[in-house]
Amino acid sequence: xxxxxxxxxxxxxxxxxxxxxxxxxxxxxxxxxxxxxxxxxxxxxxxxxxxxxxxxxxxxxxxxxxxxxxxxxxxxxxxxxxxxxxxxxxxxxxxxxxxxxxxxxxxxxxxxxxxxxxxxxxxxxxxxxxxxxxxxxxxxxxxxxxxxxxxxxxxxxxxxxxxxxxxxxxxxxxxxxxxxxxxxxxxxxxxxxxxxxxxxxxxxxxxxxxxxxxxxxxxxxxxxxxxxxxxxxxxxxxxxxxxxxxxxxxxxxxxxxxxxxxxxxxxxxxxxxxx
Amino acid sequence: xxxxxxxxxxxxxxxxxxxxxxxxxxxxxxxxxxxxxxxxxxxxxxxxxxxxxxxxxxxxxxxxxxxxxxxxxxxxxxxxxxxxxxxxxxxxxxxxxxxxxxxxxxxxxxxxxxxxxxxxxxxxxxxxxxxxxxxxxxxxxxxxxxxxxxxxxxxxxxxxxxxxxxxxxxxxxxxxxxxxxxxxxxxxxxxxxxxxxxxxxxxxxxxxxxxxxxxxxxxxxxxxxxxxxxxxxxxxxxxxxxxxxxxxxxxxxxxxxxxxxxxxxxxxxxxxxxx
Numbered sequence: 001x002x003x004x005x006x007x008x009x010x011x012x013x014x015x016x017x018x019x020x021x022x023x024x025x026x027x028x029x030x031x032x033x034x035x036x037x038x039x040x041x042x043x044x045x046x047x048x049x050x051x052x053x054x055x056x057x058x059x060x061x062x063x064x065x066x067x068x069x070x071x072x073x074x075x076x077x078x079x080x081x082x083x084x085x086x087x088x089x090x091x092x093x094x095x096x097x098x099x100x101x102x103x104x105x106x107x108x109x110x111x112x113x114x115x116x117x118x119x120x121x122x123x124x125x126x127x128x129x130x131x132x133x134x135x136x137x138x139x140x141x142x143x144x145x146x147x148x149x150x151x152x153x154x155x156x157x158x159x160x161x162x163x164x165x166x167x168x169x170x171x172x173x174x175x176x177x178x179x180x181x182x183x184x185x186x187x188x189x190x191x192x193x194x195x196x197x198x199x200x201x202x203x204x205x206x207x208x209x210x211x212x213x214x215x216x217x218x219x220x221x222x223x224x225x226x227x228x229x230x231x232x233x234x235x236x237x238x239x240x241x242x243x244x245x246x247x248x249x250x251x252x253x254x255x256x257x258x259x260x261x262x263x264x265x266x267x268x269x270x271x272x273x274x275x
Numbered sequence: 276x277x278x279x280x281x282x283x284x285x286x287x288x289x290x291x292x293x294x295x296x297x298x299x300x301x302x303x304x305x306x307x308x309x310x311x312x313x314x315x316x317x318x319x320x321x322x323x324x325x326x327x328x329x330x331x332x333x334x335x336x337x338x339x340x341x342x343x344x345x346x347x348x349x350x351x352x353x354x355x356x357x358x359x360x361x362x363x364x365x366x367x368x369x370x371x372x373x374x375x376x377x378x379x380x381x382x383x384x385x386x387x388x389x390x391x392x393x394x395x396x397x398x399x400x401x402x403x404x405x406x407x408x409x410x411x412x413x414x415x416x417x418x419x420x421x422x423x424x425x426x427x428x429x430x431x432x433x434x435x436x437x438x439x440x441x442x443x444x445x446x447x448x449x450x451x452x453x454x455x456x457x458x459x460x461x462x463x464x465x466x467x468x469x470x471x472x473x474x475x476x477x478x479x480x481x482x483x484x485x486x487x488x489x490x491x492x493x494x495x496x497x498x499x500x501x502x503x504x505x506x507x508x509x510x511x512x513x514x515x516x517x518x519x520x521x522x523x524x525x526x527x528x529x530x531x532x533x534x535x536x537x538x539x540x541x542x543x544x545x546x547x548x549x550x
Contacts, residue, residue, distance in 0.1 A: 009395075009399075011294070014296070015295070016294060016295045016296035016299070017294045017295075017296055017389065018294070018295070019286070019291060019292045019293070019294055019391070020290070020291045020292075020293070020295075021289070021291035021292055024291070056540070057539045057540050058531075059522060060522055060526045060528065060531045061531040064528075064531055083391070083395045083398075083399075084399075085395065085398045085399055085402075085403045085404075085405055085406060086395065086398075086405050086406070086409075087406075087407070087520065088406075088520075090402075090403035090406060091403040091406035091407075091517055091518060091519050091520050091522075092519075092520060092522050094402060094403055094512060094515060094517050095517065095519060095522070095523060095528070096528060098512050098517075099528045099529075103513045104513045104514055112398075112399040112400070112402070112403070113399065114287075114292065114391050114395045114396050114398070114399035115391065115395070116294070116358075116389050116390065116391055116395075117392075117395055120284075120358045120360065120361065120389045120390070120391075120392055121389050123358075123360045123361075123387075123389070124284075124358075124359075124360055124387040124388065124389035125387070127360075127365075127369060127387070128360045128365035128366040128369055128387070129360075130360055130361050131360060131361065131362075131363075131365060131366035132362070132366075132413075132419070133410065133411060133412045133413060133427055134361075134410065134411060135408065135409065135410035135411075135431070135434075135436055136408060136409060136410075137408045138407075138408060141542040141543060142525075142540070142541070142542065142543060143520055143521030143522060143524060143525055143543055144407070144521055144543065145543060145545045146542065147545075148435070151433075151434065151435075152408055152434045152435070152436065154434075155430045155431070155433045155434030155436075156410070156430070156434060156436075158426075158430045159410075159426065159427040159429075159430030159431060159434075160423070160426075160427070161410055161427065161430075161431075172540070172541075173542075237369060237373050238378045238379045239379055240369060242366055242369050242370065242373075243366060244366050244367075244370060245362065245363075245366050245367060245418055246418030246419055247334060247335055247366075247367050247370070247418060248370060249418060250417075250418055251335045253335065253339075253370070253371060253374045254374075256333075256335045256336040256339055264332045265331070265332050265417070265447070266417070266447070267416040267417065267421065267448075268416060268417060268418055268419065268420060270420045270422075
């Protein structure tokens with residue numbers, strides 16, 4: 001009997017943000033492999049599945065266990081919070097499959113089930129801070145040289161991307177976000193709005209703080225938070241952060257018609273914009 | 276009677292990727308506002324809702340209609356494909372609310388429902404091309420000056436981000452992706468894997484092409500595609516693109532133990548990495 005291996009993103013935590021496709025993969029699995037706190041998030045979906053849960057920095061073992069069970073003919077779901085393809089188990093499971101000689105003609109079928117990643121989940125709680133081009137940067141140096149992370153922060157600041165920082169702090173790693181702030185302040189206004197969202201869509205544990213680039217590192221937050229920094233066009237509206245897509249450059253909001261010098265369906269006329 | 280306005284991301288198209296929270300917002304709405312093709316994607320969820328659908332470049336009218344109905348006491352859902360906060364109706368609706376004098380004490384309640392954005396949906400069909408830091412860039416210059424878009428491509432290339440291009444081509448806009456390719460080739464290997472995913476999770480219309488940085492612009496694709504370009508570490512494995520998170524730098528895949536010179540839960544030792 002041939003097994004299968006589903007690599008499943010469960011979204012931020014709320015069962016209302018677990019897609020039907022993810023739920024189906026979990027319900028049909030014989031074995032669920034995951035980080036303990038993530039297993040807990042989907043506990044109420046579990047019936048008779050066998051659970052292989054372990055702790056942080058044990059990702060390689062989880063990938064091994066998942067691949068071995070799938071090769072032995074079991075239906076396995078490896079779960080990650082958010083999207084399993086971003087800072088998650090996805091790449092590692094594929095690398096483990098490769099290490100064990102898997103290819104697409106192997107009897108074990110492998111599928112990815114996408115999920116709502118932290119950037120999108122967190123952004124939705126504070127308006128539309130990611131309304132235009134943006135990037136995600138993890139501040140964890142457990143697997144990535146810090147010099148590369150700094151380069152990326154610098155380039156992202158230059159590009160005027162909205163930035164979502166994953167893993168902004170941990171018990172051992174308290175200064176990285178301060179260094180990120182320092183780099184960003186070389187390029188962006190100290191008043192640039194910043195949102196810190198901790199435990200998004202995890203019930204009472206959810207916390208939301210709105211601050212600015214000059215001051216946000218004074219806030220308390222942990223590894224489970226995401227920090228979203230707006231771009232040069234972002235602004236505070238009420239208690240939300242809005243990053244415009246640019247409709248106001250081209251259209252009159254009252255009439256819905258294009259402004260003078262602009263054409264619907266044509267490139268933005270930047271001469272008129274400056275004038 | 277006070278209305279409400281839900282800004283809802285429906286994901287890529289497949290109903291199995293519409294979250295229960297999004298489905299609930301759609302089912303409870305009296306009026307659904309959206310771009311015609313997106314309304315079509317969720318048609319089977321509709322019962323007696325009134326539909327306000329229109330075409331491309333009519334986003335400002337859609338936002339107006341949505342806000343007016345909500346202010347008149349109706350339950351309104353504005354739908355976007357993917358996530359409504361990214362290159363979508365979210366920012367525009369908030370700007371329209373602002374224009375019409377809304378604030379958080381207004382009797383009309385406004386909520387965002389996050390969705391699976393195209394980057395995550397498309398990536399899941401081709402492995403884990405977004406396994407590390409990445410960015411999204413729209414190549415549409417309808418609302419954004421092309422000079423700014425070029426700057427962002429350049430910075431993203433320097434940062435060694437995985438890049439997801441939204442709106443890579445349109446009938447009128449055929450050369451932008453070639454220019455993006457030119458810029459990227461100044462920094463990245465011509466063999467860098469590239470995936471082109473068109474109509475992800477839209478049944479028979481879905482198409483997947485795997486190519487490389489030197490050749491991908493020879494492929495046929497349209498505005499509904501996303502183009503994902505790997506980073507310097509991305510590689511082809513079977514028919515998938517893998518962008519490693521970096522576990523292989525630190526851990527032995529056979530034993531699950533850290534390699535010599537590395538410590539579990541501590542920063543990556545880059546000296547050992549180079550040695």
